[in-house]
Amino acid sequence: MQMGLVGLGKMGGNMRERLREAGHTIIGYDTNPELSDAEDLAAMVAQIDREPQVVWVMVPDRVVDPVIEELSGLLGEGDVIIDGGNSRWIHDSPRAKKLAEKGIEYLDCGVSGGVWGITQGYALMVGGDETTVAKVQPIFDSLKPAGEFGFVHAGEHGAGHFAKMVHNGIEYAIMQAYAEGWELLEAAGHVTSVRETFNSWREGSVIKSWLLDLAVNALNEDEHLDRLAGYAEDSGEGRWTVEAALDLAVPVPAISNALFARFASRQDEGPAMKMIAAMRQQFGGHAVKDAAAGPEHVEAGPGEDPAHPAEQ
Known part of the structure; x- marks a missing residue:
């Protein structure tokens, strides 16, 4: 064509x-x-x-x-x-x-x-x-x-964009679960390698997924995510998903909590948000904030202009 x-x-x-x-x-x-x-x-x-x-x-x-x-x-x-x-x-x-x-x-x-x-x-x-x-x-x-x-x-x-909106709401919730699990493992001193624990889940586990693969990619690049600030943006679809759920009286606690967690990340830095930011950069090339450079410094994703963030 x-x-x-x-x-x-x-x-x-x-x-x-x-x-x-x-x-x-x-x-x-x-x-x-x-x-x-x-x-x-x-x-x-x-x-x-x-x-x-x-x-x-x-x-x-x-x-x-x-x-x-x-x-x-x-x-x-x-x-x-x-x-x-x-x-x-x-x-x-x-x-x-x-x-x-x-x-x-x-x-x-x-x-x-x-x-x-x-x-x-x-x-x-x-x-x-x-x-x-x-x-x-x-x-x-x-x-x-x-x-x-x-x-x-x-x-x-409208069905195509509605389906994609819900897809992205689910994505929010899955990412949040991985991020919270990562933070808990990092806090447990007797778990000697969080990265390798995540890596072990990539085969044979019921929670294996592409997002898990991308989380491991991020940990391979920065094992404890020390270079990232615990700050994650939302691009709109999570909000729209929660609004649609309110209109339809459908309970979506996991998706709504994941959205609110991103809001919270902009107030007080949370370790779990480092993993959210890392996964967003891995799958969509989204810009991330450099922990060392201060809140005004934004590091672009692969091939990204910080002034023009990724569409997805």
Whole structure:
């Protein structure tokens, strides 16, 4: 296929490369001219010479609507816009209806995979009409991991971003559990190697996971996480998950407690937050605070500009 891709940060840039390696023609646009294949959105769309014209938007939630508004003036009947960022699901149905007035089709797609997706593939959760999904299926098939799983047509407009929101809420809770366990092991003087204890859980244990692998990666780089401050940001999805749970009267104590723990980390440094920060840097390339350099110093993740944090 041919496709335009707006936003070439760590996620978008890696997605462009994975799709190109799969044989697709991807025309990328980014406000950073060193990354961009076109000088502006109009020039990007002009290079998509097959119908339907498909554009994937991979930008922060705060700028999705202006980008889609501009694209809606450049695309036409039967063309497709995909919002693949961490957008709030309640915005998807109104966007779809507004675009439908111009005959433009819309999909919302939650994307998980962080900086590793370029080689491991991305988990994709899509919301929208089945006929529109079918138009873009070759792109989804190339982005997802090899094998049976990694892609779901989750439902109608908003379902993709809702599923990704819940995914990220679960991620908060799992990370918090690992972090609290790490802090407890560190506090126990008779456990001689916390790193090797974590490492031993990676095979045969019921709590083995990719996040555990990434925690061990972080401990291999900094065994006691001495270089990290116990401070962890939240990128929005945890808050939205808790808000949705309140609206639906669904108890989510583990997810809500993990979110509140991050809030607490910004007031008084907690050792467990060092592990949260370490895992976030490992899977998403998120910036971290250097414990030695003071609270104003931010260390970028792999390939990251501290002024432009990771999308995921």
